[in-house]
Amino acid sequence: MKISVIGTGYVGLVTGTCLAETGNEVLCIDINEEKVKQMQEGIVPIYEPHLDVLFERNIKAQRLKFSTSLEEGIEHGDIIFLALPTPEDEDGSADLSYVLGAAKDIGKLIKEYKVIVDKSTVPVGTADKVTEVISKETNVDFDVVSNPEFLREGFAVDDFLKPERIVIGSSSERATALMQKLYKPFVRSGNPIIVMDEKSAELTKYAANSFLATKITFMNEIANFCEKVGADVDMVRRGMGTDSRIGKRFLFPGIGYGGSCFPKDVKALHKSGKDSDYTFDILNSVISVNNTQKTILIPKIESYYNNDINGKIFAVWGLAFKPETDDIREAPSIYVMEKLLAGGAKLNVFDPEAMPNIKRKFGDTLNYANNMYDATKDVDALIICTEWSIFRTPDFNKLKKNMNSPVIFDGRNLYDIHEMKGEGFYYNSIGRVTVK
Ligand SMILES: NC(=O)c1ccc[n+]([C@@H]2O[C@H](COP(=O)([O-])OP(=O)(O)OC[C@H]3O[C@@H](n4cnc5c(N)ncnc54)[C@H](O)[C@@H]3O)[C@@H](O)[C@H]2O)c1
Numbered sequence: 001m002k003i004s005v006i007g008t009g010y011v012g013l014v015t016g017t018c019l020a021e022t023g024n025e026v027l028c029i030d031i032n033e034e035k036v037k038q039m040q041e042g043i044v045p046i047y048e049p050h051l052d053v054l055f056e057r058n059i060k061a062q063r064l065k066f067s068t069s070l071e072e073g074i075e076h077g078d079i080i081f082l083a084l085p086t087p088e089d090e091d092g093s094a095d096l097s098y099v100l101g102a103a104k105d106i107g108k109l110i111k112e113y114k115v116i117v118d119k120s121t122v123p124v125g126t127a128d129k130v131t132e133v134i135s136k137e138t139n140v141d142f143d144v145v146s147n148p149e150f151l152r153e154g155f156a157v158d159d160f161l162k163p164e165r166i167v168i169g170s171s172s173e174r175a176t177a178l179m180q181k182l183y184k185p186f187v188r189s190g191n192p193i194i195v196m197d198e199k200s201a202e203l204t205k206y207a208a209n210s211f212l213a214t215k216i217t218f219m220n221e222i223a224n225f226c227e228k229v230g231a232d233v234d235m236v237r238r239g240m241g242t243d244s245r246i247g248k249r250f251l252f253p254g255i256g257y258g259g260s261c262f263p264k265d266v267k268a269l270h271k272s273g274k275d276s277d278y279t280f281d282i283l284n285s286v287i288s289v290n291n292t293q294k295t296i297l298i299p300k301i302e303s304y305y306n307n308d309i310n311g312k313i314f315a316v317w318g319l320a321f322k323p324e325t326d327d328i329r330e331a332p333s334i335y336v337m338e339k340l341l342a343g344g345a346k347l348n349v350f351d352p353e354a355m356p357n358i359k360r361k362f363g364d365t366l367n368y369a370n371n372m373y374d375a376t377k378d379v380d381a382l383i384i385c386t387e388w389s390i391f392r393t394p395d396f397n398k399l400k401k402n403m404n405s406p407v408i409f410d411g412r413n414l415y416d417i418h419e420m421k422g423e424g425f426y427y428n429s430i431g432r433v434t435v436k
């Protein structure tokens with residue numbers, strides 16, 4: 001099939017590349033000229049594991065192409081995916097200006113039947129709005145489908161190629177049949193393509209993300225309570241997670257959820273509720289607990305230094321919002337570092353992939369280390385914000401030699417507290433006793 005993808009970010013590029021991998025002719029459109037130029041030169045503009053191999057293969061096979069011309073995109077695709085940003089607006093709602101702007105342009109350019117697929121995360125009713133906007137501009141026949149994306153950054157290629165489910169929201173038999181044909185190669189192991197109405201599809205995405213954010217937040221509260229009563233959240237997590245009704249995943253406590261999705265999507269669903277005269281009490285709490293959780297290490301650090309961190313030097317390991325990505329959107333590390341800088345601390349930072357993005361945001365207010373050990377030279381403490389694998393088994397002796405004092409504040413519970421007892425560190429983590 002001929003496919004166009006409008007918006008070539010984390011979702012659009014993965015979608016385009018994976019659809020090319022199954023033999024489709026894909027044209028990816030982006031407004032960012034520099035990004036398009038890079039991709040035309042064969043450079044993947046984001047860090048996403050395993051994407052480079054597929055990207056290269058499909059460009060070589062001439063199934064994957066890039067352009068800045070929306071006109072070309074509209075002409076090329078029988079199916080046109082919108083993978084555009086839907087960032088948080090000032091009132092917490094999803095900003096639909098990118099999606100509706102593209103819809104208007106599509107309305108002006110469309111010459112024959114097309115299926116317009118909304119892959120962006122959008123509030124209930126957006127498919128109707130997109131239909132209305134396009135209809136105002138043209139009499140040409142088209143269908144709008146809601147097809148929310150559930151991929152995770154860091155696992156995006158695998159998630160797209162082997163999805164646990166595909167949700168298609170459509171009231172058109174013609175569009176549904178095309179979408180089922182397109183996705184058939186991705187569900188050969190029997191995972192379902194669930195067809196439903198547009199509104200339910202739109203809500204499914206917000207419900208899934210908000211549920212997962214709630215699950216994490218619940219565990220963060222249990223962790224905070226563990227610290228009060230001397231219980232160990234790792235044990236509680238294992239004890240709970242073995243109940244298949246609860247499940248083992250997304251029970252890891254830490255310094256809050258971040259990223260480009262959970263924070264904005266929870267807020268957007270909460271705001272949608274408000275707009276429909278419904279108060280999501282649970283989501284209200286999730287938002288508030290997560291706000292506090294992002295900087296939960298700060299009072300611990302301050303208290304260790306008798307409320308004076310002015311002039312202290314800290315190493316910060318892990319800046320991306322989670323491992324295996326260079327994405328720093330709503331990364332808890334940002335909130336932690338801003339508080340530490342405001343308190344007068346100096347920071348030596350390291351992340352395997354997110355350094356360029358952090359440099360763009362923080363400029364010369366941070367010291368950027370070449371590797372994880374360099375970051376710890378002459379520091380008063382090490383602060384861990386993201387659980388990259390390379391941080392999991394450090395050379396503790398080397399760390400002790402590098403650091404002014406052996407102190408670790410771990411926001412992601414990387415180390416076994418029993419093993420840490422023999423390493424000679426002051427080790428404070430989340431929901432577990434402090435090793436002194
Ligand atoms: N990132 C994820 O893991 C993920 C997963 C599932 C769903 N989503 C949702 O998918 C949507 C896209 O997210 P993302 O993370 O890929 O965003 P992104 O910011 O990485 O990418 C968006 C791209 O769209 C481009 N763009 C902006 N305006 C444009 C226009 N008018 N025409 C063409 N291109 C334009 C930008 O230059 C950028 O490259 C959002 O709604 C998000 O909530 C994201």
Ligand SMILES: O=c1ccn([C@@H]2O[C@H](COP(=O)(O)OP(=O)(O)O[C@H]3O[C@H](CO)[C@@H](O)[C@H](O)[C@H]3O)[C@@H](O)[C@H]2O)c(=O)[nH]1
Nearest residue numbers: 149150151152153216250251252254257258259261321322
């Ligand atoms: O047990 C856990 C699991 C995750 N997190 C945090 O939660 C955030 C989100 O993690 P994850 O869900 O792995 O990353 P995303 O790439 O943001 O993916 C989420 O958001 C995407 C965008 O909507 C969806 O498509 C995915 O299904 C959904 O998992 C990160 O800050 C993690 O550190 C925890 O704190 N504890």
